[in-house]
Amino acid sequence: MIRPSMSRRRLLGLAAGLGLGTAALGLMTGCARGGAEAEVVVSFNDLSQPFFVAMRRELEDEAAKLGVKVQVLDAQNNSSKQISDLQAAAVQGAKVVIVAPTDSKALAGAADDLVEQGVAVISVDRNIAGGKTAVPHVGADNVAGGRAMADWVVKTYPAGARVVVITNDPGSSSSIERVKGVHDGLAAGGPAFKIVTEQTANSKRDQALTVTQNILTSMRDTPPDVILCLNDDMAMGALEAVRAAGLDSAKVKVIGFDAIPEALARIKAGEMVATVEQNPGLQIRTALRQAVDKIKSGAALKSVSLKPVLITSGNLTEASRIGEMK
Missing domain, CATH: 3.40.50.2300 (Response regulator)
Incomplete structure (x- = not known):
C-alpha cells in the first residue's frame, strides 16, 4: 500500500x-x-x-x-x-x-x-x-456572515422570533463558523429569539426540501418565523417546502448564504428576503x-x-458591484 x-x-x-x-x-x-x-x-x-x-x-x-x-x-x-x-x-x-x-x-x-x-x-x-x-486561507469571514443573518432577524422582529437553522456540510469550517455567528447574534438579541430546531441538509437542495417539509409538518400549528439556510441551494429547497405547505413566504421568511444568481432572482421577486454575499x-x-x-x-x-455583505431587496445593486471586484 x-x-x-x-x-x-x-x-x-x-x-x-x-x-x-x-x-x-x-x-x-x-x-x-x-x-x-x-x-x-x-x-x-x-x-x-x-x-x-x-x-x-x-x-x-x-x-x-x-x-x-x-x-x-x-x-x-x-x-x-x-x-x-x-x-x-x-x-x-x-x-x-x-x-x-x-x-x-x-x-x-x-x-x-x-x-x-x-x-x-x-x-x-x-x-x-x-x-x-x-x-494560508482566502475566504469570507463566515462568523460575520452568520452574525449578519441573525442581526437581520433581531432587527426585523424586535419582539422576538422562532428560528429554524438548516446547516451545510458538517465538519466544514464554513458550517461551524456560520453556526457560531447565527448563535451569537440571536443570543445577543435576548431570550425572545429561539432556535426551535437546527438540522443539516448537507448543502443539498433536495435534502433541504425534505428536512424543511418535515419541520413544517411537525410545526403545523406554530410555524417558524424565519428559516436560516447556511447556503443558497438549501434555501431553494426550503422555499419549495414553504410553498408546498401552503404557507406565505412573507410569513415564513427564508434567508440564504452565497448570493448565487438564483437566490438574487428570488429576492428580486420577493420570494426570499436575503442572502449573504461572500464573493x-x-x-x-x-x-x-x-x-x-x-x-x-x-x-x-x-x-x-473578505467581509461578507447581507444582500436584500434594498441593496441588490451591491451584489452586482461586488461581483465585479476582480
Whole structure:
C-alpha cells in the first residue's frame, strides 16, 4: 500500500521496481487525469454545488488572464477522495495546491504531507485546521456572515422570533463558523429569539426540501418565523417546502448564504428576503494570483479575509458591484 507521506521520488522508484509507468502510477494514487501536468492544482469540495460551479468559472477566467495552466479536481464531497487527489497532485509535480476542503480537520494531514514535499498549499472558502503547518486561507469571514443573518432577524422582529437553522456540510469550517455567528447574534438579541430546531441538509437542495417539509409538518400549528439556510441551494429547497405547505413566504421568511444568481432572482421577486454575499470570484482569483506569484518569485502565500455583505431587496445593486471586484 502506498503511504500518504511517501515522497514523489520514492513513489516513482516503487513504480519502476514494479515495472509501471507514470500513467499507471497516477491510477494507483487515484489521480484525476486532466491532460498535461499543471503547476497549479485546484481541488474543490463538490462541483455539484452552484457556489463551487461559480468559483470554478471564475478560476478558469483568471487562469486564462494569467496564462497559467490549472488542473481542476472534484472531491465529490468525499474526504478520502480529496486526500487521494492531493497525494496524486504532488506525485505529478504540482507546485501549488489550492483546496476547498470537504472537512477542515480531515485534510490537515494531507496538507502537511504536501508541504513536506515542497508543495505550497492555500485554502479557499473553508480553512484547514489541526495540521503541523498553518495553511494560508482566502475566504469570507463566515462568523460575520452568520452574525449578519441573525442581526437581520433581531432587527426585523424586535419582539422576538422562532428560528429554524438548516446547516451545510458538517465538519466544514464554513458550517461551524456560520453556526457560531447565527448563535451569537440571536443570543445577543435576548431570550425572545429561539432556535426551535437546527438540522443539516448537507448543502443539498433536495435534502433541504425534505428536512424543511418535515419541520413544517411537525410545526403545523406554530410555524417558524424565519428559516436560516447556511447556503443558497438549501434555501431553494426550503422555499419549495414553504410553498408546498401552503404557507406565505412573507410569513415564513427564508434567508440564504452565497448570493448565487438564483437566490438574487428570488429576492428580486420577493420570494426570499436575503442572502449573504461572500464573493467566490474574488476568493479564487486572489488565491490563484498568489499561487502564480509563488511559482514565479517565491512570494509567500498569505491569508486574506473578505467581509461578507447581507444582500436584500434594498441593496441588490451591491451584489452586482461586488461581483465585479476582480
